[in-house]
Amino acid sequence: xxxxxxxxxxxxxxxxxxxxxxxxxxxxxxxxxxxxxxxxxxxxxxxxxxxxxxxxxxxxxxxxxxxxxxxxxxxxxxxxxxxxxxxxxxxxxxxxxxxxxxxxxxxxxxxxxxxxxxxx
Amino acid sequence: xxxxxxxxxxxxxxxxxxxxxxxxxxxxxxxxxxxxxxxxxxxxxxxxxxxxxxxxxxxxxxxxxxxxxxxxxxxxxxxxxxxxxxxxxxxxxxxxxxxxxxxxxxxxxxxxxxxxxxxxxxxxxxxxxxxxxxxxxxxxxxxxxxxxxxxxxxxxxxxxxxxxxxxxxxxxxxxxxxxxxxxxxxxxxxxxxxxxxxxxxxxxxxxxxxxxxxxxxxxxxxxxxxxxxxxxxxxxxxxxxxxxxxxxxxxxxxxxxxxxxxxxxxxxxxxxxxxxxxxxxxxxxxxxxxxxxxxxxxxxxxxxxxx
Numbered sequence: 001x002x003x004x005x006x007x008x009x010x011x012x013x014x015x016x017x018x019x020x021x022x023x024x025x026x027x028x029x030x031x032x033x034x035x036x037x038x039x040x041x042x043x044x045x046x047x048x049x050x051x052x053x054x055x056x057x058x059x060x061x062x063x064x065x066x067x068x069x070x071x072x073x074x075x076x077x078x079x080x081x082x083x084x085x086x087x088x089x090x091x092x093x094x095x096x097x098x099x100x101x102x103x104x105x106x107x108x109x110x111x112x113x114x115x116x117x118x119x120x
Numbered sequence: 121x122x123x124x125x126x127x128x129x130x131x132x133x134x135x136x137x138x139x140x141x142x143x144x145x146x147x148x149x150x151x152x153x154x155x156x157x158x159x160x161x162x163x164x165x166x167x168x169x170x171x172x173x174x175x176x177x178x179x180x181x182x183x184x185x186x187x188x189x190x191x192x193x194x195x196x197x198x199x200x201x202x203x204x205x206x207x208x209x210x211x212x213x214x215x216x217x218x219x220x221x222x223x224x225x226x227x228x229x230x231x232x233x234x235x236x237x238x239x240x241x242x243x244x245x246x247x248x249x250x251x252x253x254x255x256x257x258x259x260x261x262x263x264x265x266x267x268x269x270x271x272x273x274x275x276x277x278x279x280x281x282x283x284x285x286x287x288x289x290x291x292x293x294x295x296x297x298x299x300x301x302x303x304x305x306x307x308x309x310x311x312x313x314x315x316x317x318x319x320x321x322x323x324x325x326x327x328x329x330x331x332x333x334x335x336x337x338x339x340x341x342x343x344x345x346x347x348x349x350x351x352x353x354x355x356x357x358x359x360x361x362x363x364x365x366x367x368x369x370x371x372x373x374x375x376x377x378x379x380x381x382x383x384x385x386x387x388x389x390x391x392x393x394x395x396x397x398x399x400x401x402x403x404x405x406x407x408x409x410x411x412x413x414x415x416x417x418x419x420x421x422x423x424x425x426x427x
Contacts, residue, residue, distance in 0.1 A: 037152065038159035045179065055181030060152035061193040064294060085155060 034087035137187035228410025239332025290414030349395025
């Protein structure tokens with residue numbers, strides 16, 4: 001049984017490796033105002049466990065990568081409660097990339113569903 | 121390991137769990153964790169710090185899990201963001217000329233040219249700041265000035281780190297130093313002075329002036345000399361007299377150690393070949409200096425792991 005659990009964990013990790021970037025980009029794409037890391041984590045928590053099978057700490061390095069790639073932009077604003085918060089918002093190239101990614105996701109999901117339902 | 125009861129405890133456990141990792145990575149991880157934990161605390165003001173942390177271990181991750189995630193991510197980022205390493209060349213010739221295909225070479229070369237400007241700026245900033253801090257310290261505005269100056273040093277340290285990472289490919293912090301929380305204002309200011317990292321940063325800013333001058337001079341001199349050598353056939357073809365001071369009776373002369381003679385096609389071809397070799401040697405030198413400077417920057421700008 002333990003073996004199965006570790007297989008599942010590995011699979012979830014591999015799945016989320018690809019989807020976390022898409023989900024983060026989508027959340028920021030839908031949001032009207034810039035969001036900071038903690039807000040995004042809470043938003044994903046509301047959606048449920050599935051989106052982020054891992055821990056929320058995994059979000060921050062991904063946000064930084066997306067920013068490094070120019071898909072997100074960020075600015076720091078001071079906060080009363082702790083270190084200054086970094087607010088992220090999606091950039092124009094980010095929106096274009098998101099559109100491509102959503103298409104790719106839909107195509108993948110459709111074909112995976114087709115296989116799983118025995119349509120092949 | 122005990123469950124952390126305060127944010128400071130959580131962060132020190134995270135630091136412990138990341139021991140041995142890249143100092144720049146540790147700085148980023150601590151910054152992210154503190155931002156998240158403080159946001160969590162502010163969101164639920166009625167919960168105590170210990171309760172909040174018990175909850176956070178489930179959502180954000182226990183210190184060891186977070187450490188694993190960051191280590192894991194770092195490997196992936198390095199693979200994704202670095203330019204692909206140039207193909208390994210076996211032959212001596214291939215290794216010598218292959219330097220031109222390495223992206224790091226040009227980054228380093230550009231950094232050498234830029235370092236004069238940044239070096240002058242850092243030096244001026246550090247010297248002016250230190251002397252004004254010292255002389256104003258007898259006045260009431262001295263303290264705010266000192267705090268502002270030390271703050272600016274941290275910002276400049278982060279900025280230089282970004283330049284070094286972009287141009288020289290050395291992993292540097294992407295977030296500012298995580299400051300020791302829960303201290304009074306005076307203690308915090310005192311900590312700025314006793315913090316070794318602040319002083320190594322200021323030393324780096326001083327050091328950048330001489331280094332910048334050396335880098336800039338080397339780059340400009342070597343590049344222009346090798347370019348001039350490479351272009352010498354062109355000069356001979358276009359205009360005999362452009363060989364300058366060595367003209368005797370309207371003939372430019374050259375001496376390879378066997379006596380003076382008129383410059384001919386053989387001479388300029390040889391000069392051109394020397395120029396090409398010199399140019400590639402310069403590229404090698406730039407890449408080597410770039411790697412060396414990356415290490416200098418990392419040692420002086422990124423705080424070491426401390427206990």
